[in-house]
Amino acid sequence: MDKRILLLTDFSKNALNAALYALDLYSDRVCSFYILNTYGVDGFSIDGSAYTRPGQSSHDIAKSETEIRFKNFMQMLRMHSDNSKHTYETIASYDSLLDGVKKVVAKKDIDIIIMGTKGMTGSRTVLFGMNTVNVMEKVTECPVLAVPEDIKFRRPKEIVFPTDYKKPFKRRELKYLITIAQMHNTSIQVLHVMESNELSESQEDNKELLKRIFKEVGHSFHELEGASVNSEINAFIDKRNSAMVAFVNYKRNFFSKLISRPLVRDLGYQSRVPVLVLRNRT
Structure with a gap:
């Protein structure tokens, strides 16, 4: 069965990098990639400049510019990987990012969302931009993989899965990690x-x-003592040169703490490894 993957783009370098990472991550799988750009809801273009052309609505101008950018974006994807197992569909939505994502996830029965951690308007002082945080927290129908700026794909030797063991696990919420x-x-x-x-x-x-849930894959357990969660996870990932980190996004729990601005600023590891956000639907 093919994978149905939603790629989010604002046509920035970071969005392109995340899309290329996705193509490489799924290079051996039959995939349908849906590439979404949302535009124009606030009357401004994607890069923040106002629409000022006489005789045209902001919607028409934005749509025209988006179509041109999609052509260039698709050319770069195909130059990177001409994979016969992959098909593509571009979607331009005159909508907010979150509403646009939710509509596509429902209509296309999406398995996973892949996006960059910063966009064209992202501040370099914020590791997770607000758009990324909103998708991570508020799209509950499927996992989200956030790919940091300038991270290139390498076959993941191991994935780090931090936990406090305080909540019982469910197979369905860990299915995509497996x-x-x-x-x-x-x-x-x-x-x-x-x-x-x-x-x-x-x-x-x-x-x-x-242990029982992970019996079908290689796994090991580690315990670390430390004063802060962020420094210990950071050190563990650095020491082992891990390629990805995964969380179950419990409401107001572990992941919510990690994406709070002070902890994200201190943590730092999100800027070096992709973050897989798994869903808890209780």
Whole structure:
């Protein structure tokens, strides 16, 4: 069965880089790529300049410019990879980013969204731009993979999966992490940054459950002691040269803490490895 992948673009260098990463990540799979650009809702062009041409509506101007940019964007994708297993469909939506994404996810039955962590208007002082954070937090129908600026694809030797073992795991929420691991013969490194010397009974049960869920892929368990979650995850990823990190996005829980502005600024590792946000639908 083919994978149905939504790529988000504002035609920036970073959006192109994320799209190229996606093509390489799924190079051995039959995929339908849907490439979405949203434009014009606020009366401004994609790059922030106002529409001023006489005799044309902002909608018409934006649509025309988007069509031209899509042609150039697709040329660069095909120059990078002329893969017979991949098909493409471009979608221009006169909508907000979040509304446009939700409509395409529902209509096209999307498996995963892949996007860059910063766009054309992104500040270099913010690792996760607001658009990326909104998609990560508010699109609950499928996983999201955020690819940092200038990261080039390398076959992931291992994926780091931080957890506090405080919530029971479900196979369906970890399915996509397992799929990516199986695609590239990748091991999953479960990382627990210890808050105390011993796990509670419920934490032990959740750890055992995770072992059963990951039985089909290579995996190992690690425990680290440290004063802060961010520094320990950062050090672990750096030491092992890991290629990706994955989280389950529980509401107001682990991932919400990680994408708060002060912690993101301190954390730093998001600028070096792609971040896979998995969905919890309880």
